[in-house]
Amino acid sequence: MPLVSVPRSRPRPPTGTRPRIRLRLCLVALLGASCLGGLLHAPVAGAADGDSGGERALRAQLRDLVDTPGGPPGVIVVLQRDGAPRVLRAGVADLETGRPIEPADHMRIASTAKAFSGAVALRLVQEGVLGLDSTLGRTLPRVPRAWRKVTLRQLLNHTSGLPDYSEAPEFVELLLADPRRTFDPRRLLDFVADEPLRFRPGSQYRYSNSDNIAVALMAEAVTHWPYEDLLERIVYRPLGLRDTSLPLGYEMPEPYMHGYAVEPPEPPEDVSEALSASGVWASGGIVSTPRDMTRFIRGYAAGRLTSEAVVREQRRWIEGASEPAGPGRNRAGLGIFRYDTRCGTVLGHTGNFPGYTQLIAATPDGRKSLTFSLTTQVNKTLTPALVERLRTIEENAVCVLLRGDRR
Known part of the structure; x- marks a missing residue:
């Protein structure tokens, strides 16, 4: 039996030929491994008029990242202070056409989707429908x-001890057999329902994809609304997100930045539509754009979706890093992370998924923000050196954003 049942229509089944993908590497992306390797060379967008010295240096670092063995075919960074956003980019959105990445291009946002489930849950806490001490039972x-x-608090700050369904052998076997399989997202936790907790709840931090599936199920249970509708009511509409959705299939809306796996000596392989989003759902299945993600993190980090009292609870920091780790020192809150860098503090989330790596961050008042998106996956399992290089560039981007602001 599913843990909770909410009526909803099912998407049409996938059609067409399944793309060739390197399952041994790319599939474990869901578990934290990496689909990287190789040297990519791609055109670079020229410097924009009015670049500061810091922005010019950051553009050069992005070009170097694209040219690094295992680096992404494309990268886009959106910096926004009080005025219009500044867009820095290198490489391309599509290796076949050479098209540059645009802020309106769709992408898989990976685990930054966990911030969205945090936004839904915390709004329900403000409304009194849920409490941070509400229990799963x-x-x-x-x-x-x-x-x-x-x-709920322990789910949101990853101290729950829930076993991670994405590591369950049966889940992995089904995904290997059909990467485009449409899972019932409300039954994902059934893959680990017979397993004990990994540790006593609240006693330690351990990042788990199961946590945010459980958060979404709790939200559905108390409101009797599908999670997708809660996202629309609580997040998309208030923040003006017009190009953000939570699909269950594998297809990407046009236009989109193509995500790639790289495994030399083979050429880069397009894995944008290789896997169904249903297997990650509230934990990482959202599709959005850099433009929408900028709007989201500015509102979310500033607490515009909830009350000051709830924000104070959200910002009770504990030791714990996002996956992949963000810039500087990482600490975990409720559906959000604190990144303390040499130039100041930003709040946000990271994520990685086959073909994509993400960082969204903003100052606690939401006035300065950063969206940093790569078109390949980077994490600590197979490419620790590249992760550290990426974190350095991300910290440099934070410094350009803050311009020495140490608040």
């Missing part, structure tokens, strides 16, 4: 007995 009576005392 009271909200979802069908959960395993061992999980019943886990609270």
